[in-house]
Amino acid sequence: MAEKKKMSVAEILAAARAEKGSAEPVKAGDTAATEPAVDSAAGVESPPSQPEKKPVAAKAAGGGRPSVADILAMARQKGAAEGGAAAAKPEAPKPASTAKPAAAKPAAAKSEKPAATGGKTGVQRDTASILAAARGGAKPGPVTKAEAVPRPVKPKPAVAKEPLAPARVVPPMPSRPKPAAKSEVEDRRSFLSYAVGSFMAVGFTALSVTGGLFSLGLARFLFPNVLAEPPSRFKVGFKDGFPSGKVETKFVAQYGVWVVNGDFQGEQQIYALKTVCTHLGCTPNWLEAEQKFKCPCHGSGFYKDGINFEGPAPRPLERYAIRIADDGQLEVDKSRAFQEEMGQWADPSSFIPA
Amino acid sequence: MHSSGFFLKDVAGFLGGYYAFMAVMNGVAALLLWQKKRNVWAVTWAVFAGAMMVLASLALSASPAFVPALPSGARSLVNSLSGPVLYTLGTTVLLGVLFVFRKFFVQPMVAWTILNVMLVLMGLSMADENFAAIVMKPDNVPIVGLVFLLAFFTWVATKQAVVNDERIAQGLPPMEKVNDEKVLVWPDLVYTELICMVGVSAFLLFWAIFLPAPLEEPASSVKTPNPSKAPWYFLGLQEMLVYFDPWYAGVVLPSLVVFGLMAMPYLDFNKKGNGYYSIEERKFSYLVYQFGFFELWITLIILGTFLRGPNWNFFGPFEYWTPYKVEVLNNVDLPQMFWVNLLDRPLPRAPQGAGVLSQIGFVLLREAPGLVLLGAYLVLLPPLLAVTVFRGFFAKMGFVRYMVMVSLMLLMLTLPIKMILRWTFNLRYLVSIPEFSLNF
DSSP states (O other): OHHHHSOOHHHHHHHHHHHHHHHOGGGGHHHHHHHHHHHHHHSSOOGGGHHHHHHHHHHHHHOSSOOHHHHHHHHHHHHHHHHTOTTHHHHOOSOTTOSOHHHHHHHHHHHHHHHHHHHHHSSSOOHHHHHHHHHHTSSOOOOOHHHHSOOOOOSOHHHHHSOSOOOOOOOOOOOOOOOOOOOSSOOSHHHHHHHHSOHHHHHHHHHHHHHHHHHHHHHHTTSOSSOOSOOSEEEEEEGGGSOTTOEEOTTHHHHOEEEEEEEETTEEEEEEEEOOOTTTOOOOEEETTTTEEEOTTTOOEEOTTSOEEESSOOSOOOEEEEEEOTTSEEEEEEEEEEOGGGTGGGSGGGOEEO | OOOOHHHHHHHHHHHHHHHHHHHHHHHHHHHHHHHTTOHHHHHHHHHHHHHHHHHHHHHHTOOTTTSOOOOHHHHHHHHHHOOHHHHHHHHHHHHHHHHHTHHHHTSHHHHHHHHHHHHHHHHHHHTSHHHHHHHTSTTTHHHHHHHHHHHHHHHHHHHHHHHHHHHHHTTOOOHHHHTOOOOOIIIIIHHHHHHHHHHHHHHHHHHHHHSOOOOOSOOBTTBOOSSOOOOGGGHHHHHHHTTSOHIIIIIIHHHHHHHHHHHHHHHOOOOSSSSSOOSGGGHHHHHHHHIIIIIIIIHHHHIIIIIBOGGGOBOOTTSOOOTTOOOOOOOBOHHIIIIIIISOOOOOOOOTTOOHHHHHHHHHHHTHHHHHHHHIIIIIHHHHHHHTTTHHHHHHHOHHHHHHHHHHHHHHHHHHHHHHHHHHHOBOOSSEEGGGTEEO
């Protein structure tokens, strides 16, 4: 429906050309000009090339703006008038928009030859004459850029023309050259291969040595000279700073640790809980009013002793090692963690009896 | 925390424009209907447009006495009723009703009425401070758009499917086969794309200018924002994580979604419905896909965006998001239920200093109930279904395709099943092996 309303540019042009073509048959030169252009590239006109030309011709017929073919046709018309090659007119009566451009083709091709001669005698050498000259094979004139592009070429005309090629004679296979007898004398060239095996071995040895050194250099980056993180052992104050039932949250921001004085399985202990949720690693919040750790990400909840009781967390919070240092302060060691489900909370270094 | 004067002054201008927009929208609809000689509907929407103009002027007054809002009784009722169970079951039932009575709902006037009701309800709710704070947050505005856009596109597709189904029942070809005129890529398609590109770019520019992205404090590994939310398109995933261990809900299930979608063309043996919309001709595929998409993805995104507050607690739409909401959920694992609560025995536990093998043996014994259940679900159920419900499918698809299809479906269904178990039995995990981070 949409197409009926607005004709595309292509359709309008096609329609206009169809009209013109039927009005004056000279315009039929359109097709004639397009197809020989293909021929000239192919060299000799051969029947198998016909189906390939169809799309080209159709494109020229349906194409929008005045194509190269159009321009050439106009030029040729001029040349024909000068050279007197009027044969093109009667021999190509079919309009450009004809359904079977292939049928019109031989006639068009025939009409080309006179046009070529006409072009040569012309005073000014226009594109048409140059092309015609090239097509005739008399004089390979310069071609335009577009035409210099090789077209999909079909069977080589030169081969086809050759009359009765003689049966191919297969030359006898040359006997394989005998390997030279290994010389007993060692020359300088073989010195390296004796030394390290072969040149390939030298190359691969060098490659692997370089690669190894490079990897070692990379690994060095894993051990920086300066560590900008807080030490894994730190003191949190004296024991009496942690009264019974208290969850100390002031070490969370710097060290990621809650120090708790709480009850675990009937025992009063001081322990350091790691502030990482065992579900996906968010940092839970200590809710004083509800007496629980609650994770904001998926709602996991932990009792004061770190045991998980709500939400998806699969296991209790982890403990860090804690001890009483020589000066009497509590010292947390983050390099060691204790997991309840592995039975590690029984380890005496995971808590301090309060 | 109900509507205070300050808040109303802020929101009044927006609400005035909102109702005025609705009035214009309905006025245009009335005009178009009048031209089509559907006078009753035209008059109805004209009157409705007038009512919207009245609401707009009331909203612009910005005084608590006049701004149209839901009565506080209704709001607290909604708050007290809402919860994850009701939300999920409610949306399922709602989608089911929409599906069953689709012939009724696809009528343009019905759809228009529903759209207007939705918009009016949203406008009335917007006068509530808590509701507006969530809905008008720049992050969440796209989700509001998503709700309406999805409803619209689903309506369009369903309408075409209903029309086609009726035509096919009468022995006629579907609309797509009747109206299959082709248009040119150039200029028809390319021009359309160009215009869309310009329009969308302009829209995004204005959006970026008027709704700036919210910036938060610098990230810190020891401070998690509360609530901590994934990007909106992953909120369904975050909701799944509430019910599962990360390896399953975060790795296995999303990969299965991708692979399942990729496998679809190879599992589908139904030649019908190719190139046109139809529901009747491919009911099974339609229902399975829509359940997975709407129920297990979209509604979870909406739940995660609007109804999950601090500590990932559930909040009603008009509830204040307090981080101190207490909601005790004592979750228990299946072994605990089985050994301790049912058999009244302690959990099987390896004796002190036992070897690795005996420890593993004790773990397997402890988790036996969950493992048996899971094994039955994944191993026994497919052949059982093959000889009962899916007998025809099995015959048509062959062993491999059938097994892939059923396995994908069963794994998809683990999510709703686990949700129901969590709500009804407070079940945390069926299989809980924290020693090896293996929980299901």
